[in-house]
Amino acid sequence: MSRRSRRRYAWASLRYGLLGLALMYLLLPFFWMFLTSALPSSDLTSMPPKIDISSFSFQRYAELLTDPTFLSPMWNSTVVAVSTTLICIGVGAPAAYAVARFRFPGSRAFMLTILATQMIPVIVLAVPLFVILQAIGLLDSYEGLILTYTAFILPLVIWILSGFFEDIPPSLEKAARIDGCTRLQAMVRIIMPLTATGLAATAIFAFITAWGDFFLALVLTSVEAKTLPVRTAEFQGLFKLDYKTAATAGVITSLPVLLLALTFQRYIIKGLTEGGVKG
């Protein structure tokens, strides 16, 4: 082996080694959670842990998926996350388009304000939010949670989407308007298809953020609008520690996100790296 190819080989091993470490760091907890949900607790707490595929049991999944105290938070999470995503994209896309295309008084200030809101830690806002929602009677309700999530996610959605719109050459839109489109038609028929990957990636981002939030849901809901992450945490009560059920709930909670990411990974990668389509 020449020195040069040896060096290249060493580099490649190092790169793949690091990638492997990163992958383990990301996947090991999930893998462990899955094992916890499927294996008898005694097998895992023994030293060394006994991992035997033949003793896999999915009984806890069946139990949870028929348990009304679990199904209702699941429905709540779905309603809240889907609504938040729809509102964020529905309102965010036109807003981002406006910011990207028009210079209006205060457009710069608007974008900076958006960024500034992201600097405030959520924990600082939790108590004021609680007080506000209580005052307007939206505590422990879908509306209250959707409103709160939208307030946090929408600014980021506008920020991300405006980048995608900025990448579309303005001449495309002018061409569409000359060809017979109104501004709105030009947006729907030309701009939207070109930003589809960006829209998909951003929508998934919004969904994951709303779906996975624990802290705000914990503070702002109690019974009616309780979401999946909050319910999952409850399996770890004050006096009991049901690892197995908690892990099962954890797997179920992360499944939609996982499926979304796998289905749309091509778009997500394209959307996050390319930033739209060049004409």
Add this chain to the structure above:
Amino acid sequence: MGQIVLESVTKRFGNHTAVNELSLTVTDKHFVSLLGPSGCGKTTTLNMIAGLEDVTQGNISINNRRVDDLPPHRRDLAFVFQDYALYPHKTVRDNLSFGLKMRKTPKNEIAGRVEETSRSLGIEHLLDRKPRELSGGQRQRVALGRAIVRRPEVFLFDEPLSNLDALLRDQTRSELKRLHQELGTTSVYVTHDQEEAMTLSDAIAVMSDGRLEQYGTPEEIYRRPATEFVASFVGKPRMNLMDAVVDKQGTLSVPDSQLTAQAASDLPEQVRLGVRAENVRLSRKPADGTEISAKVRLIEPIGAATDLTVITSSVSLKVRAGAFEDYSVGDEVWIGFDESNLHLFDTQSGARLEVKRTAPVPEGQERAPR
């Protein structure tokens, strides 16, 4: 009929006036270029004709119909963009037919027109490709096709050739000229390239700082530039321009040099004198005593001719010599001016000063006939 009339059209962006009181009539079936340096307002003017930009003041009409309040698609015009602006997610066929579809043209008519247009541009084999699979030249043809297929009253071009390489640019330029001769559609063409403007246009509007400097045929623009700006902007190499003084007898002289010429007596004392490189007389030996000596500084052969930069005691001039004439740097040459080819401009306004040839020439100043 596709006559375009602009009446004192003004466009302001905040405090900045991009187009100032522009009045212009584009005759039906004519090809008119808006020529000027970047930032002179030519593209803004085109956008206002297209309806992509609002008019701050004044009005625009096409075919005697006021259009400045109409949206772009109701003005019956087509636009060819500098960056082609083809829809990346549509095939060439869909790019061509989109405008017709939006206008609810019957399907079989669309198909026929797309076929006819693509054949005339030689792009029929590309119809099912996406724009990203095309070369720059092919994209430009598709962009032209998208304009032609609609058969509008007016074509608007925004520097359509500037993204092409030199060879392709010349070919496409000839193609544009051919298309205009065939279709006879009124065209407005924005460019900063005076050569494009000269070769393509029936008339050229030279703009600077949002104002119209001159509007005339290519010959008028070249032979009788209305302002110093036009004189310096149009023509290659750039016109020689220098300060000159006129004495009471009407003799023009360039300070600190022996360059003199007979002008007229009714001129201001100070003028700007312009002379094109090809109008400077050049010889290796003094011929009639009016020439002065100069030294060759730079030799730039361009094939059909050779451009020399020569310096006299006070000025540096571009002079045109024959193809590959045998000069070397440092050679002494003799240069002189012909009165008939001098351009004089006001030092303040830059406006052209007419030299009255009938002005009496004092005795003894007459030059011997050559």
